[in-house]
Amino acid sequence: GAVVSQHPSWVICKSGTSVKIECRSLDFQATTMFWYRQFPKQSLMLMATSNEGSKATYEQGVEKDKFLINHASLTLSTLTVTSAHPEDSSFYICSASERDLGTDTQYFGPGTRLTVL
Amino acid sequence: GQQVMQIPQYQHVQEGEDFTTYCNSSTTLSNIQWYKQRPGGHPVFLIQLVKSGEVKKQKRLTFQFGEAKKNSSLHITATQTTDVGTYFCADGSSNTGKLIFGQGTTLQVKP
Numbered sequence: 001g002a003v004v005s006q007h008p009s010w011v012i013c014k015s016g017t018s019v020k021i022e023c024r025s026l027d028f029q030a031t032t033m034f035w036y037r038q039f040p041k042q043s044l045m046l047m048a049t050s051n052e053g054s055k056a057t058y059e060q061g062v063e064k065d066k067f068l069i070n071h072a073s074l075t076l077s078t079l080t081v082t083s084a085h086p087e088d089s090s091f092y093i094c095s096a097s098e099r100d101l102g103t104d105t106q107y108f109g110p111g112t113r114l115t116v117l
Numbered sequence: 118g119q120q121v122m123q124i125p126q127y128q129h130v131q132e133g134e135d136f137t138t139y140c141n142s143s144t145t146l147s148n149i150q151w152y153k154q155r156p157g158g159h160p161v162f163l164i165q166l167v168k169s170g171e172v173k174k175q176k177r178l179t180f181q182f183g184e185a186k187k188n189s190s191l192h193i194t195a196t197q198t199t200d201v202g203t204y205f206c207a208d209g210s211s212n213t214g215k216l217i218f219g220q221g222t223t224l225q226v227k228p
Contacts, residue, residue: 108159
């Protein structure tokens, strides 16, 4: 299957700082990537759909000015958590879809665990 | 909004016992996907079901898609400790490719 990498795997930051998370599809091109957030013992909540070359589509209740998404190339999408606060501490996971290959299978990155102090 | 309900939330079984998790939707699904997430890990794709009444098997795992395409199940026969994790169903009906995940069922297997 396809491989998706995510960097960093974990990050600890001070309240008020910004954190950038990278998501890369390593062996296929993805015009569409997805960003999820997962709190402990809970399901994955879709935050936004990242579209290469255009603006991201955010889910209801997700602040687009706080969670900046950039999909600059067919293999890279970034999520920037701006002015992070402790309540933003969570597990952030990206996925890339094989839609360009004709299937809807999503391949997930290993996730980034964000802790805001 | 559109939701997929998944039950049970937790299941503890003795190794060797069977396990089943169920997903239900109020709307007809074009497809449903199943993922497994090990503790501390990320979701890993297991299978996608598309056809009404479809049944697919992967070794000890059996996946079913209901005739009305509103429900699905994952059954594991003779569980092993390696089956531990959270199993999620996901509605893949959106034409944007996005997935709406069920709440997940966390399986614990006692050796």
